[in-house]
Amino acid sequence: MLERRTGASVAVVTVTWEDLGWERLAAGVGRCRLPGWDCTAGLVVGADAALAVDAGSSLGEGARLRVAAQELAGHRVTHLALTHPHFDHVLGASAFAGAEVFGAVGTAALLAGAGREALRADAVAEGLDAGLAEEAADALVAVRHEVCGEWTLDLGGGRQVLLANVGPGHTGHDLAVLVPGEVEVVFCGDLVEESGEPQAGPDAVPSQWPAALDRLLGLGGEDALYVPGHGAVVDAAFVRAQRDALAARFGVSR
Numbered sequence: 147m148l149e150r151r152t153g154a155s156v157a158v159v160t161v162t163w164e165d166l167g168w169e170r171l172a173a174g175v176g177r178c179r180l181p182g183w184d185c186t187a188g189l190v191v192g193a194d195a196a197l198a199v200d201a202g203s204s205l206g207e208g209a210r211l212r213v214a215a216q217e218l219a220g221h222r223v224t225h226l227a228l229t230h231p232h233f234d235h236v237l238g239a240s241a242f243a244g245a246e247v248f249g250a251v252g253t254a255a256l257l258a259g260a261g262r263e264a265l266r267a268d269a270v271a272e273g274l275d276a277g278l279a280e281e282a283a284d285a286l287v288a289v290r291h292e293v294c295g296e297w298t299l300d301l302g303g304g305r306q307v308l309l310a311n312v313g314p315g316h317t318g319h320d321l322a323v324l325v326p327g328e329v330e331v332v333f334c335g336d337l338v339e340e341s342g343e344p345q346a347g348p349d350a351v352p353s354q355w356p357a358a359l360d361r362l363l364g365l366g367g368e369d370a371l372y373v374p375g376h377g378a379v380v381d382a383a384f385v386r387a388q389r390d391a392l393a394a395r396f397g398v399s400r
């Protein structure tokens with residue numbers, strides 16, 4: 147619920163996550179599934195700060211996310227966590243240019259120089275309009291904070307969030323976001339996919355992917371909601387089954 151003050155009058159405007167096409171996961175925590183690649187973008191709201199998780203695939207998509215996130219939070223988005231450097235998760239990042247940007251260690255280099263060009267080319271190969279891909283890649287923000295192990299963010303009002311470098315796995319630079327609370331939420335990036343088989347490209351590290359999922363399960367435990375990079379929210383049993391399937395697929399003995 148948002149309270150908007152105009153002069154002496156107070157208008158109470160109720161905006162729910164569902165009103166804006168988002169899915170509420172816990173108090174002050176939600177996500178939306180973006181069109182096109184069904185990529186998840188998340189939001190964690192604190193008292194005077196807000197964390198966006200991933201930024202969509204283009205400047206326009208990032209801007210739409212930012213507007214919705216601000217409306218839901220009641221204030222601006224102050225932090226952005228990038229779960230991994232793939233175009234559908236990062237090319238909207240410059241819409242959050244005023245935010246503190248976090249990624250797993252090594253992400254900064256991949257969002258600059260030749261890495262930026264590779265993102266652009268990958269986006270076009272996956273069907274993004276060439277002009278939109280170029281515009282977004284040109285404008286990409288810098289990752290200011292690279293996370294090696296774990297990093298605690300304080301968003302105010304008792305809301306703390308843990309950023310954890312749990313990879314490598316889906317890429318060499320996988321960052322998970324744990325939101326503690328009555329209902330715990332773990333944003334998994336593409337370490338977990340529900341809408342299809344986990345996608346392993348040339349930058350995947352298959353031999354270490356199952357261990358990354360063990361770390362993810364260690365973070366969230368049995369009762370957390372696990373939010374995949376693509377698809378419906380899943381539970382610990384699903385993540386464990388996906389870990390076993392990946393281990394079998396890539397011949398990783400445990």
Ligand SMILES: [Zn+2]
Pocket residue numbers: 230232316336375
């Ligand atoms: Zn990915």
